[in-house]
Amino acid sequence: MNSIITVSREFGSGGRELGKRLADELGFAYYDREIVTALAEQTGMDEHYLERQLESGGVVSYPVHFAQTFSQISAVPDGAVQLLSLQTKLLRELAAKGDCVIVGRAADTVLEEYAPFRLFVCAEQEAKIRRCRQRASEGEELSDREILRQMKRIDRSRAEYHDIISSRLWGDKSAYHLCVNTTDIEIKAIVPGIAAYYRLWRKAQENAG
Amino acid sequence: MNSIITVSREFGSGGRELGKRLADELGFAYYDREIVTALAEQTGMDEHYLERQLESGGVVSYPVHFAQTFSQISAVPDGAVQLLSLQTKLLRELAAKGDCVIVGRAADTVLEEYAPFRLFVCAEQEAKIRRCRQRASEGEELSDREILRQMKRIDRSRAEYHDIISSRLWGDKSAYHLCVNTTDIEIKAIVPGIAAYYRLWRKAQENAG
Numbered sequence: 311m312n313s314i315i316t317v318s319r320e321f322g323s324g325g326r327e328l329g330k331r332l333a334d335e336l337g338f339a340y341y342d343r344e345i346v347t348a349l350a351e352q353t354g355m356d357e358h359y360l361e362r363q364l365e366s367g368g369v370v371s372y373p374v375h376f377a378q379t380f381s382q383i384s385a386v387p388d389g390a391v392q393l394l395s396l397q398t399k400l401l402r403e404l405a406a407k408g409d410c411v412i413v414g415r416a417a418d419t420v421l422e423e424y425a426p427f428r429l430f431v432c433a434e435q436e437a438k439i440r441r442c443r444q445r446a447s448e449g450e451e452l453s454d455r456e457i458l459r460q461m462k463r464i465d466r467s468r469a470e471y472h473d474i475i476s477s478r479l480w481g482d483k484s485a486y487h488l489c490v491n492t493t494d495i496e497i498k499a500i501v502p503g504i505a506a507y508y509r510l511w512r513k514a515q516e517n518a519g
Numbered sequence: 520m521n522s523i524i525t526v527s528r529e530f531g532s533g534g535r536e537l538g539k540r541l542a543d544e545l546g547f548a549y550y551d552r553e554i555v556t557a558l559a560e561q562t563g564m565d566e567h568y569l570e571r572q573l574e575s576g577g578v579v580s581y582p583v584h585f586a587q588t589f590s591q592i593s594a595v596p597d598g599a600v601q602l603l604s605l606q607t608k609l610l611r612e613l614a615a616k617g618d619c620v621i622v623g624r625a626a627d628t629v630l631e632e633y634a635p636f637r638l639f640v641c642a643e644q645e646a647k648i649r650r651c652r653q654r655a656s657e658g659e660e661l662s663d664r665e666i667l668r669q670m671k672r673i674d675r676s677r678a679e680y681h682d683i684i685s686s687r688l689w690g691d692k693s694a695y696h697l698c699v700n701t702t703d704i705e706i707k708a709i710v711p712g713i714a715a716y717y718r719l720w721r722k723a724q725e726n727a728g
Contacts (some may be wrong), residue, residue: 430692432692432693433693434693435693481692483639483641483690483692483698483700484641484642484643484644484700484702486698486700487700488697488698488699488700489692489695489697489698490697491692491693491695491696491697493693494727495720495723495724495727496723496727499719499720499722499723499726500716500719500720500723502715502719503712503715503716503717503718503719503720504716506711506712506715506716507709507712507713507715507716508712509712510708510709510711510712511704511708511709511712513708514704514705514708514709515704517708518703518704518705
């Protein structure tokens with residue numbers, strides 16, 4: 311069975327760069343935007359629209375009133391379900407093709423049958439804000455408060471979508487095999503260490519199984 | 520400055536074994552019970568009593584009533600403060616002696632000036648219960664519920680003591696450089712991977728500083 315590494319990450323933690331470099335280090339395929347591009351081709355839909363829809367899984371939240379308490383209910387509307395179903399099919403096709411690293415898209419749950427190595431990438435808030443500022447387009451001036459609001463919104467979307475389809479909680483450290491903190495660290499420098507850990511973990515899994 | 524690795528861990532996650540093996544792998548000194556033994560010698564107090572006092576930092580929690588709400592306040596009573604102060608002095612002496620791995624004792628905060636590598640060891644609940652059962656003394660028959668209660672009590676004590684003296688939250692993944700999940704894995708098999716990650720992290724820190 312092919313070896314799959316799934317990368318879940320907080321917005322601004324550099325998880326995408328880490329995933330790409332890890333794939334290069336291990337000689338694995340890497341899938342992230344490629345998935346959106348392929349879906350855009352299949353559906354004829356706009357790539358940016360799709361990206362936004364899939365990032366959050368199209369999840370909508372609404373308040374409900376039950377037994378004297380208010381709470382939030384999250385659900386995926388019909389249109390989004392079809393998109394997610396296409397994405398799931400595509401993820402399975404990619405996993406069947408060969409060893410790969412997949413960033414986001416709740417791949418840790420969708421590809422559960424492959425027993426993927428589940429990696430989580432996080433960082434302290436200040437470090438994430440700095441990283442967002444560094445990668446902002448030229449002329450794009452956002453305040454710390456605006457970046458923070460965007461960060462929270464995107465992480466909340468990721469968590470909501472993930473937790474609808476998974477029995478594990480997004481971001482709960484016990485739900486991942488390894489959580490890496492990228493605060494004040496050059497990602498390039500630590501990737502070979504993650505690869506070394508992964509190789510030993512995989513070998514131990516094979517010996518146990 | 521000497522290199523320090525601090526290991527924080529959930530009860531039953533195998534953090535102590537992991538810390539010992541990591542120290543052996545890196546050729547570092549290892550401190551855990553040695554600290555209690557040294558304090559027992561200094562104070563003439565019983566080692567088991569000291570162990571229990573220091574595990575929780577002697578923290579006591581009591582309810583307070585303020586502005587129509589009840590909440591819990593945690594504090595360290597005077598007698599325990601003296602013990603903790605002796606422990607802090609000892610931790611600093613050990614850190615000054617040479618490179619080392621220290622398990623627990625809020626060493627991540629006490630030795631902040633050394634910029635230690637902060638490692639957290641966790642596992643899924645079922646795996647921790649299994650590990651506790653394996654290491655129980657012969658004839659010691661505990662139900663899952665009893666183990667779970669003990670586990671929660673000890674982890675709560677660790678968190679309370681840690682969070683009184685630290686600005687970081689015990690168990691919050693962003694407060695550690697690396698969180699390792701030992702669920703269904705042989706600790707011996709993955710330790711060289713953690714050592715590899717640590718060496719690269721340390722090198723990156725030195726290059727940055």
